[in-house]
Amino acid sequence: MTSPTQSESSRFSFKNLMAVPGRPKVDFDTHHARQMLDLGLSITDVAHHFGVSRPTVYRSLRLSHPEALKRFTDISDEALRVLVQEVNDSHPNAGEVYLMGHLRSRNIKVQRSRLRDALHLVDPEGVERRKRKTVTRRVYSVPCPNFLWHIDGTHKLIRWKFVIHAAIDGFSRLIPYLHCSTNNRSITVLHLFESAVQQYGFPLRVRSDHGGENQKVWEAMIRERGEESRPVIVGSSVHNERVERLNYDINQQVVSVFKQLFFDLEEEGILDADNSTDLFCLHYTFLPQINQHLQEFRAAHNSHSISTERNRTPVQLFFQNHHLIQLHSNHEDPHPGILADELLQRGDLRQVNVDSIGSPLSQQQLGTLDELVQTFPLTMDSKAKYRRISSFVADQLF
Known part of the structure; x- marks a missing residue:
């Protein structure tokens, strides 16, 4: 039986509802x-x-x-041109779609036609060059976000002891992590993976190649999901196509810029790739810049339109379909590869060893260098920064 208080409350709510005309x-x-x-x-x-x-x-x-x-954002044609020029200077190989992603990541929305006009003014030669390149697309199917993450490392800058580690969600193409390090240790990859998991959740499965730098990620997946669910798939890079395609874009839009810059420094005789002091100066100067470029690329990639997904962006696809993971825990992967626990038991993992370069400076000298760098003008180019830093280190050591 309903209590008097509940009855009065119900009648009161009903009267208030009926007192308002319409729905x-x-x-x-x-x-x-x-x-x-x-x-x-x-x-x-x-x-x-x-x-x-x-x-x-x-x-x-x-x-x-x-x-x-x-x-759309209220922005003049001149301001848009300046912004496009700024992005093009940092990412000269970024095309129209990625350029739109860069603007969206900065919360700037403009008409496609205006962006195209600005890009033609800023980089007409690059526009014509990119028209001559085509992308061969493969048939690829993953049922939902977080069903399968592809992870890999790219070694295009390994001559100077830089390694880039990346992951990409197979369904949405969202990049959970992308970072450049000066080592290729499994603990480094694990820290990147754990940081991404905190933001996007644990994937159901991870696919990688046979590299030993992925070992701790395999172990973390097995602890979280259990061996019986086959949470780790290890196989040929041919079947790790999502991250291999991502590596191509990273190399085109980020790595190629720094690779040419480092070769220029070698040709000028101010960088020796076999000299640990030169490499310390190179890492001190360029590691923050490389990671800044990578984060800009990641933000642009996660915000770029995918034509085969009705122009949805990776971040839209990820968050719109994230709930579907509950329906696909038993979905079979088309390329099962080799189970990671078998490799862990064999203990014959291949790994590209990249040892970190230690600092030749004392803590006091390193602090003085940090203070010196703070005085550099914002307009100073990267080569000039490297020369100043190399000169300072040489003065401290000799």
Whole structure:
């Protein structure tokens, strides 16, 4: 039997509801809706997600977050040209789609035609050069986000003891981590993997090549998922195609720039790849720059449109479909490869050894170098920074 208090409360709510003419007001989480729009999703996507009409979304956001309804950023043609020039200087091989990703990662939204016009003004030769390149696409199928992460390292800068480690989600193409290190240890890869897991969740499976630098990630996956679920797949790089394609883009848009720069320093006689002191100066100067470029590339990649996915971006695909992982825990991988626990038991893992270069300076000298670098003008180019740092280190040692 209903208590008097409950009965009075029910009648009170009912009277209030009946006192308002028309249908009851539809409430939904406008803050969440704003976040969806910030990801680049459309009003239609938001309405479908909450099960309401598009006019309801417009009306609610117009009251709570009117700025979210602006489709494009107010930016002049000249300001856009300057911004495109800035991105092109840092990423000269980035095409129109990746350039749009760079702008979106900075929360700048412009019409495709305006971006194309600006790019033609800034880099007409690059536009023509990229037209001559085509990409051969393979058939690839993964059922949902976090079903399979592809992980790998690229060694294009290993001559100077730089190693880039990357992971990519097989379904959405989202990059969970991308980082340059001065070693190729398994603990380094594990730390990157664990940091990505905290942000995006544990993948159901991980695919890698036979490299021993992945060993601790394999062990972490087996601890989390259990051996019986086959959480780690080790096989040929031919079947690790998502990350191999990613490595191609990284090499084109980031690595090639620094590789040419380092060869130039060698030709000028101010860098010896076999000299540990020169490598220390190189790492001190360029490691932060390489990682900055990699993070800019990662942000652009995660925000670029994928034509085969109705122009959705990786971050949109990941968060829109993340709930599907619960339905596909038993989905079979088309390329099962070799189970990692078999390799761990054999103990014959191959690994490219890259030892970290220690500092030739004392802590006091290193602190003085840090203070010196803070005085460098922002406009100083990378080669000039390297020369100044090399000169300082030489003065301290000799």
